[in-house]
Amino acid sequence: MIKKVAITGGTHGNELTGVYLVKKWQKSPTRIKRSSFETITQLMNQQAIKEVRRYIDHDLNRSFGLTDLADKTLNSHEAKLAKELDGLLGKKGSKRPNVDFIVDLHTTTANMGLSIVVSNKSIITWRAIAYLCKMEPELRVYRWQGDIENAFVDSIAPHGFAIEVGAVPQGVLRADLFLKTEMLIYHLLDYIEKENSGDKLELPTELEIYDHEVLVDYPRDANGDIMAMVHQKRQDRDFMLINQGDPLFFTLENKTITYEGEPRYTLFVNESAYYEKGFAMTLAIKKRVLIKD
Ligand SMILES: [Zn+2]
Known part of the structure; x- marks a missing residue:
């Protein structure tokens, strides 16, 4: 049972789609409200968002490794922020995490279309992806296992992935891709609602991934x-x-x-x-x- 979902934007301060989707939902929270679970939104790197920069000292989306989170000597802007966010949305590896599912919103200057970057192996994560692929046939799935440890934002919750949409220049909003990202989130919330209700879902039994x-x-x-x-x-x-x-x-x-x-x-x-x-x-x-x- 998923009890709490976090939609995170502005992990990279110059990727405005996630920033303004979060602002949109903070203005009208009923859009992301579902009956069987709570949805929260979070602007992740507020200083970087203000400065329209990817980060202040280093990449926040590589700062959630367990060793780094435990290292009290690390005091860069993003190292401190990662610990704070892990306290809020994690804790990473905890048996009683504050949030069950994290979807982290990104854009890319590459022509990636509508895509998911996933490292998580959980069945709920993969069933969610299967549902999204059924609802949005243009969606593509990239499985990233390039690091020794997954240090992405979504790794601090038991389930989750990142959405990458492009091509969007840094510091730019494009309505077409903004709307596609928004629609994907509504599908995801609908999926979780159905999964929670015990409805028998017709999902693809296999998926094509990269x-x-x-x-x-x-x-x-x-x-x-x-x-x-x-x-x-x-x-x-x-x-x-x-x-x-x-x-x-x-x-x-x-x-x-x-x-x-x-x-x-x-x-x-x-x-x-x-x-x-x-x-x-x-x-x-x-x-x-x-x-x-
Ligand atoms: Zn990004």
Whole structure:
């Protein structure tokens, strides 16, 4: 039984869709009210939202590792904030968490369309995703297992995932993608209401997902500066196949660097926030996974 759901926005202060959806629901909470559970909203990094920056000191959405949360010596803006938010919405790993399900709202400058980023293995999380895929056939699912420990916001609750919608520039609201994100949340709340009521739900028994394999960095010089950009023929080709020999990067000398590897799907192609993280895109494998009852 899900008793409490948290919808979180502004984990990254320059991703306005989540910020303004939370503001919308704080103005009219009946939109997210359902009878069998409580829904709360939270603006996560308020200082970063004010400054329209991704973060103040470092990425909040990588700050929820158990070791970091327990480390009292960490006192950066986001380290302190993560502990505060974990107290409010966690605690992470607790048998009696304050919130059962977290959905964290993001946008990306990559052409990701309407997508879910999930690391959680819980059956409720995956049944929710199966329901959303049924309701929104354009929704795509990216399973991220690239870190040793999941340090995302949604990891502090037993169930949850992030929604990533793009392409949206940083600091910009786009009504079309705003409305699609909003609709996805209403479907999610409806799903939880049905699950709580014990209704027999007709869900897909298997789902097509994109499973994370590896991050691809830009070609860099000895000083770490990038020497090429994402190739014009790869730009915007998120969730699309890349084959051996396909154009990948385009250098400042007008040379094409081709992809050398097994056929894969490219995701988060040319995401602005990832230049500093050291990757130009991620490669994923398309799989079908079973959704158990
Ligand atoms: Zn984000």
